Amino acid sequence: MPKKVIMKGNEAVALAMRQINPNVVAAYPITPQTEIVQIFSSFVSDELVDTEFVTVESEHSAMSASIGASAAGARAMTATSANGLAFMWEVIYIAASLRLPIVMAVVNRALSGPINIHCDHSDSMGARDSGWIQIYSENAQEAYDNMIQGIRIAEHEDLKLPVMVTMDGFIISHAMENLMVLEDDKVEDFIGEYKPQYPLLDIENPVTYGPLDLYDFYFEHKRQQAEAMRIAGRIIKNVADDYEKLSGRSYGLVEPYYLEDAKVALVVLGSTAGTAKACVDELRLEGKKVGLLKIRVFRPFPYDEIIEALKGLKVVAIMDRSDSFSSFGGPVFNEVRSAILSLERPPITLSYIYGLGGRDVNLKDILGLYHDLEEIVFSGEPGEVLRYLGVRES
């Protein structure tokens, strides 16, 4: 029987890792991810897993060791946050281009500087074009479920792509929550035995990983990588269907919430989706036509689903928990807006940058935001497109 437990997000992710029982975990501690590594190392010393656990000297080595282990044919996992992810930069691109199905938990934290330990998405958003699949979690339950599904997605024979599962630092990682967890053997069955496709030291089939690749083939390899990403959406959905049969919990690439008849909506990812849902519930009781679109999978970018979900809306606020410094809004804004421009009558779109460095965003903030969107429907005046929510400017 699945069990109901009370856990912090970090505990839930560590538990998922125990149930996955990877061959190799290489990690370096960083707030707010540290607990995952710590809990996992107690699983190692209690012999609850068979994992080779390497306490490397930096994240650059954590990812490099994961790359080596994965190429050798191991199921390899790691976890990090913020500067740790930034320090992995060089090698995360290599993991993706070598098509190594590493699964990594990223506990979102603002990237320095100024130095900060609290939540925003500047770390994982910076890695959005590294070739990794990115799955954002709304709460600890989703983080747990996404980790387990992540293995199946990453290792799918048509993909072989690394997967980043994110959860908001402190807000999810350090907060207690009720969640349902699966039995160990159910997880084991679900992920199945790992069968590496081209492992090192397969004597019959010698291979080289990562050779020089110039203008003769580099482009074709990149095109293949893009193609794998293109079909990844379908595979993520199939894995979610299987997971629903096992867990009863359903997942899509995006999650529309009261959008059918909505006039205004927010687009959001991560824990803020939970806060926004509570606001939608409240406003719906007052008869307001408000809705929400949560993006669960940001890479591959689910443009078809987003277009479908946002058609017919009048005003959409797109929320970014990181700035792109492009002077044209955050990354989610840019991509969502460009996707829905193909609609015959695209909604008015506004960019809201919010919550940087852990700045709290609460029900009142979001209720106010919905109110502003309704005003725009009423007046027809979009006003300033690029907005900041909750920052002191004067």
Place this chain on the structure above:
Amino acid sequence: MAAMKRLFGRPEALRDVPTHYCPGCPHGIVHRLIAEVIDELEIREKTIGIAPVGCAVLAYNYFNCDMQEAAHGRASAVATGIKRALPDSIVFSYQGDGDLASIGTAEIVHAAARGENITVIFINNAIYGMTGGQMAPTTLVGQRTTTCPDGRDPRLAGFPIRISEMLATLDGAVYIARASVHNISHLLKAKRCIKTAFQVQLNGEGFAMVEVLCACPTNWGLSAPEAMKWVEKNMIPYYPLWEIKPLLKEGVVRD
């Protein structure tokens, strides 16, 4: 009445603020030793410190001189840049054993190899303090931490690194010493080493580093006095206290 002579006071190089360090943590002691040396050498107005990422991340709030915060492990590279841009300034980095001996090993080795004319204060507390007590490269064999709950196993994690001895093999490193602050007599010796390390820089001689063995009562799970004893009993036998690379040139005062 004759004016009273002031015997003891707060060094000018230390700001009059409470620190965030845990009870019994020697970071504050070492801060004070550095501040006293800065005062005695009368270099406060030209000193620039580099704070690490680690428990001493807020050191910029405590030292009464210009400070720069570096990314985790990069302090000696940042110090290099400052010293090259302002060669007349006195530049010191203050780094833990996660910062210097783990994620920043490349930076410290190459700063020493190039003989950068900087002073490095290296706090070896055999653990990553700030992140909650994980195994560091300096963690002793058998020592329990949150990432080696059964004690450090050299078959899995190797043996603790003696960074000072390692750096002493580099020609660019002019002065390397290891000291401890677990009791008063050692504390005074530690101060002499720190002073020498600043004098080396003042003389333009090259790279100088003092490794200071420190307790971490909180993450070792010991009381402050027990932790000080633990340094003496367990750390010093593995990390011997000596001026590993003494400066023999004339002109260097060693009190």
